[in-house]
Amino acid sequence: MRRHRPVVSLLAGALAVAVALALPPATGARSAVAAQAARTARTTRADLDAARRRAAVLESELALAATRKPYLVLDLGGRALRYRLMGMTMREVPIHDLAVEGLETSEGTPGAPLLAGIFTLQEKENDPRLKPLSPEQVEDGADDENAANALPPEPPREYRLSFKQPIAVEVLGRETRSGVDGMWGRFVGALRRWHGPAGGDEARLKIALHLDPDVASEIYRSLIPELRLLVLPPDGMTLPAAGQEAPPKPRPAKKPPAPVEKPSEPKDVPFAIPPPEDEQNRKAAEENGETTEPPPAEAPPVPAPEPPPPPPPGGGTQAPGPGRAAAGSRGGTAGSHGSGGGHGLSGRLSRPT
Amino acid sequence: MTRRETWLVAAGAVVVLALVVFFARHRGPAPAPVDGRPLDAAGEKEFKSLASRTDTLAHRLDALAPKAPVYLVIDTGRNRLSLIENGTETLNAVCSTGSGRALVDPERKRRWVFETPRGEFFIRAKHPDPVWIKPDWAFLEVGEAIPRKLAERLAPTELGAYAMDLGDGYLIHGTLYKRALGLSVTHGCVRLGDDDLDRVYHKVRIGTPVYIY
Numbered sequence: 001m002r003r004h005r006p007v008v009s010l011l012a013g014a015l016a017v018a019v020a021l022a023l024p025p026a027t028g029a030r031s032a033v034a035a036q037a038a039r040t041a042r043t044t045r046a047d048l049d050a051a052r053r054r055a056a057v058l059e060s061e062l063a064l065a066a067t068r069k070p071y072l073v074l075d076l077g078g079r080a081l082r083y084r085l086m087g088m089t090m091r092e093v094p095i096h097d098l099a100v101e102g103l104e105t106s107e108g109t110p111g112a113p114l115l116a117g118i119f120t121l122q123e124k125e126n127d128p129r130l131k132p133l134s135p136e137q138v139e140d141g142a143d144d145e146n147a148a149n150a151l152p153p154e155p156p157r158e159y160r161l162s163f164k165q166p167i168a169v170e171v172l173g174r175e176t177r178s179g180v181d182g183m184w185g186r187f188v189g190a191l192r193r194w195h196g197p198a199g200g201d202e203a204r205l206k207i208a209l210h211l212d213p214d215v216a217s218e219i220y221r222s223l224i225p226e227l228r229l230l231v232l233p234p235d236g237m238t239l240p241a242a243g244q245e246a247p248p249k250p251r252p253a254k255k256p257p258a259p260v261e262k263p264s265e266p267k268d269v270p271f272a273i274p275p276p277e278d279e280q281n282r283k284a285a286e287e288n289g290e291t292t293e294p295p296p297a298e299a300p301p302v303p304a305p306e307p308p309p310p311p312p313p314g315g316g317t318q319a320p321g322p323g324r325a326a327a328g329s330r331g332g333t334a335g336s337h338g339s340g341g342g343h344g345l346s347g348r349l350s351r352p353t
Numbered sequence: 354m355t356r357r358e359t360w361l362v363a364a365g366a367v368v369v370l371a372l373v374v375f376f377a378r379h380r381g382p383a384p385a386p387v388d389g390r391p392l393d394a395a396g397e398k399e400f401k402s403l404a405s406r407t408d409t410l411a412h413r414l415d416a417l418a419p420k421a422p423v424y425l426v427i428d429t430g431r432n433r434l435s436l437i438e439n440g441t442e443t444l445n446a447v448c449s450t451g452s453g454r455a456l457v458d459p460e461r462k463r464r465w466v467f468e469t470p471r472g473e474f475f476i477r478a479k480h481p482d483p484v485w486i487k488p489d490w491a492f493l494e495v496g497e498a499i500p501r502k503l504a505e506r507l508a509p510t511e512l513g514a515y516a517m518d519l520g521d522g523y524l525i526h527g528t529l530y531k532r533a534l535g536l537s538v539t540h541g542c543v544r545l546g547d548d549d550l551d552r553v554y555h556k557v558r559i560g561t562p563v564y565i566y
Contacts, residue, residue: 051400051404054407055406058407065414066417070566085566086417087418218431
């Protein structure tokens with residue numbers, strides 16, 4: 001043992017250096033400075049930086065919330081992924097681990113897009129919408145009353161997300177079991193971190209998120225093209241200039257529901273189709289000499305018309321809503337996300353959509 | 354130092370170097386240190402301006418949150434529908450939402466994506482005993498010919514006891530396929546089980562907001 005003492009000492013010293021390098025930088029110093037600032041109770045440059053960050057986040061959030069569409073907030077410092085809609089946090093997911101490449105040190109007065117960057121999802125890996133049902137699958141589904149039921153898509157646990165901007169996000173659903181059971185998962189996770197986040201050379205910001213496997217699948221299901229992602233760098237860091245979008249223009253509120261029209265009876269229908277329930281109630285009230293009910297309290301007050309939706313990604317021909325299909329229509333475009341899979345309902349036949 | 358010890362030292366050095374590279378690579382750039390220096394007059398002015406602006410922005414953001422006493426929240430990722438009454442979740446029901454699959458009609462060059470739309474919607478109509486008029490895709494996806502007569506498209510029991518119209522042909526309705534509740538299997542509508550459908554139908558009114566994410 002005595003013969004190996006120099007070697008052991010050398011190794012121990014080198015290991016200590018490596019561990020020191022791996023530790024988070026100067027956390028003690030940061031807290032000491034903050035404590036000193038608090039004691040003096042004066043506004044510091046750190047406070048100004050924090051205020052700039054908060055203003056940038058709120059500017060972006062307000063613009064995204066006003067679109068009335070859901071968006072994701074990826075808080076790299078807080079290690080959380082939040083689903084937000086109109087300022088409400090619909091869901092918050094903790095990030096077990098993450099690897100980021102491309103962040104820069106905060107210097108000078110960084111612009112708002114570097115403190116809160118908005119990116120637009122272009123495609124998720126193996127998106128089922130990109131693989132239409134094949135004739136064979138249609139044939140297989142012919143025996144079933146509902147082919148979609150026969151072929152439920154299985155969402156992946158690990159996938160990559162590509163954006164319109166040069167950034168790459170990889171989601172890795174990994175078990176986070178403790179003890180010996182989780183050793184393999186932790187080892188694989190460490191190797192993935194060592195390898196770095198996925199993404200080509202053109203990606204200026206690469207992020208790998210380690211989530212619970214089930215959560216990763218759920219997130220996958222809820223992701224659709226054109227979804228906005230707001231990335232918040234940790235304190236003291238900024239995002240690289242990666243083509244962040246300017247905050248989107250607010251979307252006008254949707255029209256409040258119009259008074260229900262009496263649906264016309266389609267030809268060849270062997271029975272009468274009942275009108276909507278509220279129509280029945282209103283008629284009954286009018287017959288009894290009661291006044292018509294005012295609009296419901298929760299009805300949205302702004303009747304501004306909705307702008308036409310953008311063309312769907314991919315440029316594929318979109319079919320009209322099923323109600324129109326039933327009425328024999330052929331053309332038209334679907335919703336903003338290339339949808340058009342709704343159901344035709346008897347009462348909607350005479351209604352334009 | 355013998356030759357063996359020299360080799361040991363060299364091997365140890367290689368291991369340590371690998372460790373350093375392993376950890377250092379993922380530290381990334383160090384964040385800028387906290388600057389505890391007090392602000393000058395210009396900085397103070399900017400800080401006050403920012404504080405005022407953030408208050409305004411936060412207030413405007415809060416104003417966007419729903420004020421309705423009753424609204425629905427649909428989580429397409431977990432396939433859950435929540436009924437919120439006066440800020441409290443009074444129902445958390447299993448539902449089914451869009452599969453995200455696409456279907457192509459090569460003959461007429463049409464394409465459908467069976468996705469539940471996201472965003473803010475409102476209940477636009479309520480239909481008891483709805484009759485579904487099966488659209489073209491319902492026949493195409495099972496390899497059947499598209500019928501010419503409307504009567505051949507009618508499916509009186511398919512949508513369950515009630516349907517609530519969200520606009521653009523999307524509905525919240527019942528289902529015959531109860532096994533599939535909790536799965537993303539629909540053509541864009543939101544399916545509910547019988548009991549949950551009954552409860553939701555009698556709680557919402559025309560104009561009730563629905564938030565889908």
